[in-house]
Amino acid sequence: MTLDGLGAxxxxxxxxxxxxxxxxxxxxxxxxxxxxxxxxxxxxxPLEERARQDAERLDRQVKDGxxxxxxxxxxxxxxxxxxxxxIPTTCGSNILEGWRPPYDAWVIRKLREAGAVxxxxxxxxxxxMGSSTEHSAHGPTSNPWDTERVPGGSSGGSAASVSAGxxxxxxxxxxxxxxxxxxxxxxxxxxxxxxxxxxxxGLVAFASSLDQIGPFARNMEDLALMLSVIxxxxxxxxxxxxxxxxxxxxxxxxxxxxxxxxGIVREFLTDAVDPELVVAVRDTAAILEDAGASIVDVQLPNxxxxxxxxxxxxxxxEASSNxxxxxxxxxxxxxxxxxxxxxxxKTRGAGFGNEVKRRILTGTYVLSSGYYDAYYLRxxxxxxxxCREFDQAFGEADVILMPxxxxxxxxxxxLVDDPVQMYMSDVFTLPINLAGLPGLSMYTGxxxxxxxxxxxxxxxxxxxxxxxxxxxxxENALGPAPLAGGSDR
Amino acid sequence: xxxxxxxRHIARLIRxxxxxxxxxxxxEHFNEILEHFHSLxxxxxxxxxxxTPEEGRSCxxxxxEVHPWSGRNAAIESAPLSDGDFFKVPRIISEVESDDA
Numbered sequence: 243m244t245l246d247g248l249g250a251x252x253x254x255x256x257x258x259x260x261x262x263x264x265x266x267x268x269x270x271x272x273x274x275x276x277x278x279x280x281x282x283x284x285x286x287x288p289l290e291e292r293a294r295q296d297a298e299r300l301d302r303q304v305k306d307g308x309x310x311x312x313x314x315x316x317x318x319x320x321x322x323x324x325x326x327x328x329i330p331t332t333c334g335s336n337i338l339e340g341w342r343p344p345y346d347a348w349v350i351r352k353l354r355e356a357g358a359v360x361x362x363x364x365x366x367x368x369x370x371m372g373s374s375t376e377h378s379a380h381g382p383t384s385n386p387w388d389t390e391r392v393p394g395g396s397s398g399g400s401a402a403s404v405s406a407g408x409x410x411x412x413x414x415x416x417x418x419x420x421x422x423x424x425x426x427x428x429x430x431x432x433x434x435x436x437x438x439x440x441x442x443x444g445l446v447a448f449a450s451s452l453d454q455i456g457p458f459a460r461n462m463e464d465l466a467l468m469l470s471v472i473x474x475x476x477x478x479x480x481x482x483x484x485x486x487x488x489x490x491x492x493x494x495x496x497x498x499x500x501x502x503x504x505g506i507v508r509e510f511l512t513d514a515v516d517p518e519l520v521v522a523v524r525d526t527a528a529i530l531e532d533a534g535a536s537i538v539d540v541q542l543p544n545x546x547x548x549x550x551x552x553x554x555x556x557x558x559x560e561a562s563s564n565x566x567x568x569x570x571x572x573x574x575x576x577x578x579x580x581x582x583x584x585x586x587x588k589t590r591g592a593g594f595g596n597e598v599k600r601r602i603l604t605g606t607y608v609l610s611s612g613y614y615d616a617y618y619l620r621x622x623x624x625x626x627x628x629c630r631e632f633d634q635a636f637g638e639a640d641v642i643l644m645p646x647x648x649x650x651x652x653x654x655x656x657l658v659d660d661p662v663q664m665y666m667s668d669v670f671t672l673p674i675n676l677a678g679l680p681g682l683s684m685y686t687g688x689x690x691x692x693x694x695x696x697x698x699x700x701x702x703x704x705x706x707x708x709x710x711x712x713x714x715x716x717e718n719a720l721g722p723a724p725l726a727g728g729s730d731r
Numbered sequence: 732x733x734x735x736x737x738x739r740h741i742a743r744l745i746r747x748x749x750x751x752x753x754x755x756x757x758x759e760h761f762n763e764i765l766e767h768f769h770s771l772x773x774x775x776x777x778x779x780x781x782x783t784p785e786e787g788r789s790c791x792x793x794x795x796e797v798h799p800w801s802g803r804n805a806a807i808e809s810a811p812l813s814d815g816d817f818f819k820v821p822r823i824i825s826e827v828e829s830d831d832a
Contacts, residue, residue, distance in 0.1 A: 327805075328805075341809055342805075342809055344802035344803075344805035344806045344809065345800075345802050477793060480790070480791055480793075484791070544774060547770065548770065548771055548774055550767065551767045551768045551770055551771050552771065554764060554768075555768060562745060566745075566746075569746070570811055571810065571811070571812075571820055572809075572810050573810060573811075574811070575811070576811035576812065578821075579821070580821070580822070581821055581822050581823065581824070582821050582822065582823045583746070584821075585820075585821050586746035587746055587747065587748035588748055590746055590748065591747055591748030591749065591750075592748075599747060599749070599753075599757075600757065600760055602745055602747065603738070603741050603742060603745060603747065603761070604761065604764060606741050606744050606745045607733070607741050607761065610741065610744065617768060619781070620771055620772075620776065622781035622782075623779040623781050624771055624774055624776065625781065626779050626785075627776065627779060629785070661760060661764075662760075662763050662764055
């Protein structure tokens with residue numbers, strides 16, 4: 243049995259049935275990691291020894307007839323901002339070097355209960371602030387499709403890991419596009435759930451009203467499976483909403499999109515967007531129409547223009563508050579200085595990278611006395627306006643189709659010294675976080691130069707099933723996302 | 732326009748040491764991003780109250796039940812400096828009073 247490119251559901255089934263051992267699957271993971279990692283730098287902490295021990299335990303349980311769990315033996319990679327008990331969790335930052343959390347995040351617990359094997363913690367922009375995975379204290383990650391280019395960010399390590407076939411599925415987090423944009427750049431599927439669907443317990447906070455954890459996969463069945471595993475209600479997170487989750491796994495069963503209205507925003511398809519991505523959106527609309535959907539025009543007059551400045555006030559404001567805890571007292575790095583204030587100044591000055599510093603300074607500025615009303619309060623009102631715009635648009639459409647990003651994956655180093663230009667990368671993703679909506683970036687083929695093309699589909703809150711159905715229709719037409727570089731590498 | 736003194740003041744508020752050659756780069760960045768924020772000034776926000784929940788949702792409550800947690804020792808052990816059951820901090824008030832002590 244070829245293990246390269248095997249999906250998560252297939253892997254779990256094969257292991258439970260005894261067609262392949264969990265240990266053989268882990269062997270294959272680290273074969274691919276060893277072949278690619280010197281070029282990709284997708285991982286911060288590989289967990290080979292631990293993974294092999296987990297796999298051996300799972301293999302013994304198969305022999306004893308006790309194999310159970312929808313992700314049984316499936317190797318998974320998680321972004322390094324999710325707490326894993328006793329395992330280093332750095333958030334891509336020097337300030338958390340050596341820190342080992344004393345507990346598992348909720349999603350980690352759910353993965354383990356489902357039988358998954360966590361094989362590594364992946365690279366990321368520091369504290370999830372970035373769109374290229376170039377702002378990591380552990381060095382940049384490369385795009386498996388073209389190693390001169392970025393994989394996107396901030397969950398670039400997880401996206402690259404799935405694209406390069408280290409693992410069939412991975413977890414990332416998305417605050418302004420950090421799952422969807424790297425999914426598009428790396429040619430895989432990436433889903434940001436509705437805000438409040440997936441528990442943030444154990445996710446190191448960047449912007450607490452925007453952060454969500456979500457899956458990457460190379461096919462829609464695996465994406466739905468991961469969502470169903472991580473999404474049960476968790477009482478430890480007061481922002482995780484109660485209620486029974488739908489059957490995400492079955493949501494793709496109905497191939498017909500008859501009756502579904504797909505909204506297109508014409509203002510999002512201008513020459514500010516790469517022409518091949520505009521064509522990808524139109525081609526995707528045609529696929530959905532063939533599956534029975536109808537296409538309608540919708541308007542989002544403020545989401546596109548005001549979304550970016552609104553986000554870049556609110557997210558840094560929340561980040562400045564969330565990152566105040568990194569003071570060298572309870573965890574991570576500590577710089578010696580005579581007194582407490584000195585310790586704070588030196589620890590934070592030495593421990594944070596430039597992008598994090600820029601954002602927490604901006605956040606403090608917009609919250610400070612004299613500026614709060616003009617910036618932060620105003621941004622909160624704009625956010626409410628954007629939410630209402632989406633509500634109105636969803637009165638006329640059931641899902642909205644748009645680009646994931648305005649450009650194809652850019653080269654490493656191209657935007658790292660131009661932060662505001664880098665921020666533009668998320669112009670289509672961050673309004674979705676502001677409104678708390680679910681969004682899926684789908685793999686829709688390759689550009690003329692061989693780079694992946696991604697298209698984004700957005701639904702009202704709690705309507706992930708519509709996204710999974712549409713994603714399935716696109717996958718039926720175009721095939722699942724391929725491994726970057728092929729399985730013979 | 733943000734001045735260099737304002738940058739230094741904000742850095743002090745956030746307890747972040749920035750060296751002098753970083754100050755002017757940060758000032759440039761601030762001014763560039765604040766340019767973008769000015770576009771928000773043109774949006775009509777009359778009558779919008781951002782603090783009232785729109786869906787009629789109230790803050791969820793839970794029972795105040797104590798659940799023992801066994802990770803306390805691990806939490807203390809992962810601190811850079813600890814002393815038995817305590818996190819250790821440097822002296823809080825310095826010999827020379829700082830202007831924001």
